Amino acid sequence: MIASFVLIMALSLGIALWARRGRKRGQGQGHDDARAFFVAGGQFGALLFFFLSVGETYSIATMLGFPGGVYAGGDSFVLWFFGYILLAGPCLYFLGPWIWRAGSLYGSATIPDFFRAHFDSRALEILIAAGAIVLLVPIGTMQFLGMKLVLAALVPQAPVMALLGAAGLLTFAYVALAGLRASAFVAVLKDVLMLGSILLVGALAIAHWNGAGAGATLPAPAPSLPPAAGGGLPFAISTILLQAVGFAMIPQNWAFIFSARDPRAIQRAQVIAPLYMVMFPLLMVVAYFAQRHGIAVPRPDFVFLAVAMALLPGWVVGLVMAAVVLSGLMILSSVCLAIAPLFTRNLVPGLGNRAQQGWSKAVIAVFLALSILATQAKVPLIATLNNVFYFGIVQTLPGFVGALLVARMPARGVLAGIGAAGVFIVWVRLAGGAPGGINPGLIGLAINALVVAACTALWPREGGRAIIGRD
Numbered sequence: 356m357i358a359s360f361v362l363i364m365a366l367s368l369g370i371a372l373w374a375r376r377g378r379k380r381g382q383g384q385g386h387d388d389a390r391a392f393f394v395a396g397g398q399f400g401a402l403l404f405f406f407l408s409v410g411e412t413y414s415i416a417t418m419l420g421f422p423g424g425v426y427a428g429g430d431s432f433v434l435w436f437f438g439y440i441l442l443a444g445p446c447l448y449f450l451g452p453w454i455w456r457a458g459s460l461y462g463s464a465t466i467p468d469f470f471r472a473h474f475d476s477r478a479l480e481i482l483i484a485a486g487a488i489v490l491l492v493p494i495g496t497m498q499f500l501g502m503k504l505v506l507a508a509l510v511p512q513a514p515v516m517a518l519l520g521a522a523g524l525l526t527f528a529y530v531a532l533a534g535l536r537a538s539a540f541v542a543v544l545k546d547v548l549m550l551g552s553i554l555l556v557g558a559l560a561i562a563h564w565n566g567a568g569a570g571a572t573l574p575a576p577a578p579s580l581p582p583a584a585g586g587g588l589p590f591a592i593s594t595i596l597l598q599a600v601g602f603a604m605i606p607q608n609w610a611f612i613f614s615a616r617d618p619r620a621i622q623r624a625q626v627i628a629p630l631y632m633v634m635f636p637l638l639m640v641v642a643y644f645a646q647r648h649g650i651a652v653p654r655p656d657f658v659f660l661a662v663a664m665a666l667l668p669g670w671v672v673g674l675v676m677a678a679v680v681l682s683g684l685m686i687l688s689s690v691c692l693a694i695a696p697l698f699t700r701n702l703v704p705g706l707g708n709r710a711q712q713g714w715s716k717a718v719i720a721v722f723l724a725l726s727i728l729a730t731q732a733k734v735p736l737i738a739t740l741n742n743v744f745y746f747g748i749v750q751t752l753p754g755f756v757g758a759l760l761v762a763r764m765p766a767r768g769v770l771a772g773i774g775a776a777g778v779f780i781v782w783v784r785l786a787g788g789a790p791g792g793i794n795p796g797l798i799g800l801a802i803n804a805l806v807v808a809a810c811t812a813l814w815p816r817e818g819g820r821a822i823i824g825r826d
Contacts, residue, residue, distance in 0.1 A: 557637025
């Protein structure tokens with residue numbers, strides 16, 4: 356089991372080295388700069404972009420979190436999850452090409468790059484960069500928490516912190532070797548292993564459905580909505596809408612979009628994306644199989660691995676565990692490549708291309724170390740920040756849509772809109788309620804849009820130009 360796991364990890368590192376060779380071949384064509392490091396110089400065709408952007412949507416949360424949610428939450432969890440995933444794809448299909456055009460117009464590598472260039476506002480750049488960093492930090496910790504569960508089962512006698520440190524070093528190696536290119540190429544291996552593991556374990560669960568169980572049948576847990584939809588149907592629907600539109604505004608998704616060769620590559624990837632949905636019925640089967648046959652599950656998130664260990668030989672279980680860990684490592688690498696330029700391009704201006712890459716590696720190392728340490732601290736702030744991720748990340752949407760359509764939208768309007776939404780969301784979180792049973796992030800988005808519209812009407816920008824309609 357350990358040998359097959361280590362073999363896959365070594366293979367992934369070899370693929371990252373191979374991706375570095377491809378980057379070196381591009382140096383003579385002017386691609387050896389910071390934008391090439393962070394967004395691969397916009398050179399990915401439809402196939403590679405598909406594995407990078409669509410494939411990374413499905414990660415450790417898919418393989419562990421989804422079946423765990425089904426096991427612990429029942430049908431209501433499934434409805435919430437599917438609603439979000441199914442709506443996010445069409446939103447990115449329509450918004451993605453315009454994000455790509457906006458990035459190409461200004462040579463952007465991050466969301467704040469675009470807002471600074473379009474609105475000519477350093478204050479707006481700093482606000483969006485700082486907010487994105489705060490919201491992204493817990494994502495790294497959540498990936499390490501998932502990998503901690505797997506690695507502790509793989510090598511129970513080894514210190515967990517040492518195993519997480521090795522995972523962090525591997526993530527750093529991916530990023531340091533070839534930036535986003537390494538993530539894209541390793542994502543191909545991850546997706547092949549992930550899909551293969553889910554198909555195999557799901558098929559075996561179906562084949563053994565009526566066989567003898569591992570013990571007495573366990574009663575199914577009482578269905579309940581997850582925290583994201585715990586306020587009833589209005590809260591669930593508003594959360595689905597918020598997350599679907601917010602998905603297009605996630606910083607690493609902008610980096611993926613900027614890496615595409617052209618807008619059609621983005622749309623073609625979203626057309627093919629529903630093929631990944633084949634995983635979810637099989638993951639549901641795995642969760643219900645564990646309930647039916649009384650397979651011991653120490654915690655809901657372990658249900659997929661528990662069934663794999665019950666049905667597969669040890670060396671194949673090692674491959675499945677490698678697929679799960681790789682899915683976490685890929686999300687980590689993409690978050691690293693989103694956070695680093697927010698520091699080196701936006702919070703600390705004036706760095707040259709080489710300095711950006713050098714300082715970015717230092718920022719990534721610090722981020723990985725802090726994320727690992729945070730797995731040992733039971734700090735409510737981490738869970739709270741993770742819960743409000745979409746509340747905050749979506750607030751750049753009114754400014755972006757306005758940049759597309761409204762020539763005279765002022766920077767002060769975008770700043771005021773984000774500020775008003777932020778104040779409202781913090782107030783609601785402190786009050787501990789959801790006005791009208793609606794997700795406060797969606798209400799904050801509406802307040803944001805109204806404030807932006809009012810500021811545009813009262814203080815229109817002189818000489819501004821909308822992006823749509825430009826030659």
